[in-house]
Amino acid sequence: MPLYAHVDRDACIACGLCQMLAPDLFDYDANGIASYSPDHNTGSQPLSTQATAAFKQAYQRCPTGAIQRRDRPFTEP
Numbered sequence: 001m002p003l004y005a006h007v008d009r010d011a012c013i014a015c016g017l018c019q020m021l022a023p024d025l026f027d028y029d030a031n032g033i034a035s036y037s038p039d040h041n042t043g044s045q046p047l048s049t050q051a052t053a054a055f056k057q058a059y060q061r062c063p064t065g066a067i068q069r070r071d072r073p074f075t076e077p
């Protein structure tokens, strides 16, 4: 099943954990607020299989639940 990801930037507290756990998947703006980098935080591209383990680490450990996932693109309702 494909997996799509997105960061709710309003919920991010700029703790830095996701970038430490999955540096290929998360970037930060000048204020330290994270975004999902592979698709510019649009949630439109499926996560690659090789990135799944790192993503799940970040998803499970984000302290605020800002990292979101679903089985269809976030660009769809």
Ligand code: SF4
Residues within 6 Å of the ligand: 007, 011, 012, 013, 014, 015, 016, 017, 018, 019, 032, 033, 034, 061, 062, 063, 064, 065, 066, 067
């Ligand atoms: S782990 Fe969560 S709260 Fe911390 S920077 Fe990443 S998205 Fe933001």
